[in-house]
Amino acid sequence: MSGISALIVDDSLTMRKIVERSLRGAGVPLTKVFEAGNGAEALGVLQDNRVDLILCDVNMPVMDGLEFVKRLSETENGKGVPVVMITTEGSESVVVQALSCGAKGYIRKPFAAEDVKESVMSLLAGKL
Amino acid sequence: MRSADQLLSTRKGHETWIPILELAIREVFELMLGSKLDLPGDESRQQPGITAMVGLAGQVCGVMSIKCDTKAASRMASKMLGSEPDEKSADLQDAFGEICNMVAGNFKNKITGMSDKCMLSVPTVVTGSDYSLRSLSDSDSIEVTMLFERLPFTVSLEIQS
Numbered sequence: 001m002s003g004i005s006a007l008i009v010d011d012s013l014t015m016r017k018i019v020e021r022s023l024r025g026a027g028v029p030l031t032k033v034f035e036a037g038n039g040a041e042a043l044g045v046l047q048d049n050r051v052d053l054i055l056c057d058v059n060m061p062v063m064d065g066l067e068f069v070k071r072l073s074e075t076e077n078g079k080g081v082p083v084v085m086i087t088t089e090g091s092e093s094v095v096v097q098a099l100s101c102g103a104k105g106y107i108r109k110p111f112a113a114e115d116v117k118e119s120v121m122s123l124l125a126g127k128l
Numbered sequence: 129m130r131s132a133d134q135l136l137s138t139r140k141g142h143e144t145w146i147p148i149l150e151l152a153i154r155e156v157f158e159l160m161l162g163s164k165l166d167l168p169g170d171e172s173r174q175q176p177g178i179t180a181m182v183g184l185a186g187q188v189c190g191v192m193s194i195k196c197d198t199k200a201a202s203r204m205a206s207k208m209l210g211s212e213p214d215e216k217s218a219d220l221q222d223a224f225g226e227i228c229n230m231v232a233g234n235f236k237n238k239i240t241g242m243s244d245k246c247m248l249s250v251p252t253v254v255t256g257s258d259y260s261l262r263s264l265s266d267s268d269s270i271e272v273t274m275l276f277e278r279l280p281f282t283v284s285l286e287i288q289s
Contacts (some may be wrong), residue, residue: 088233
């Protein structure tokens with residue numbers, strides 16, 4: 001089984017830790033985890049690093065998750081990387097907006113490890 | 129499920145939100161902290177050592193808050209972080225604020241029509257108990273107290289009518 005590198009974008013350190021733990025709990029073979037506190041920081045991480053998967057909050061300071069996903073396709077290392085949005089914002093309009101911006105999945109907080117597994121495994125099918 | 133419009137049209141409508149709020153709290157603690165909550169007896173008044181608040185704006189305006197003593201908050205944070213944070217650390221405040229944020233988000237997502245028409249602020253965390261919170265004018269409030277590992281905490285929602 002190949003290793004997976006992931007970028008977790010959330011302004012809460014607590015949530016970044018929970019998301020990483022959930023990924024490991026879901027059986028994702030993480031070899032490297034990058035963290036960023038907002039969309040702008042995440043774009044900075046991607047200037048120097050390639051990842052297989054991005055999990056991203058919606059509401060963040062400086063640059064929110066929707067803006068980040070829009071800009072991702074313009075970056076060399078971000079193009080084509082699947083993004084799963086994780087947020088408390090469960091409104092239908094935000095979900096539609098996130099998916100139309102290019103996100104491939106959506107997880108509402110609070111979530112179970114099974115929710116993470118369900119959303120992520122199909123996106124990583126070719127890499128595992 | 130009743131809509132936010134229906135509930136706001138009656139003065140006593142907010143009381144019907146109490147079981148919805150309780151469910152929203154239980155789900156957050158069960159899914160994110162792996163903890164089942166209990167209902168308290170009469171003896172569970174606590175001296176708040178930490179309070180987290182999230183503002184609601186839109187169709188419903190108000191403030192959701194969660195408060196408890198620092199021992200309870202520290203245990204909650206350790207469940208989320210996987211390690212015991214210092215009682216005055218930024219990690220504890222971040223975790224406690226995130227609990228409030230998730231309870232507020234989960235609550236509003238359970239009320240038809242509120243999810244799309246109500247936005248949440250980022251959480252604010254206050255430590256200590258020597259503070260006063262000015263009530264909104266013409267406001268109503270609901271409150272739920274529960275036990276986390278036998279330690280009480282209270283979630284309040286103050287709603288501007």
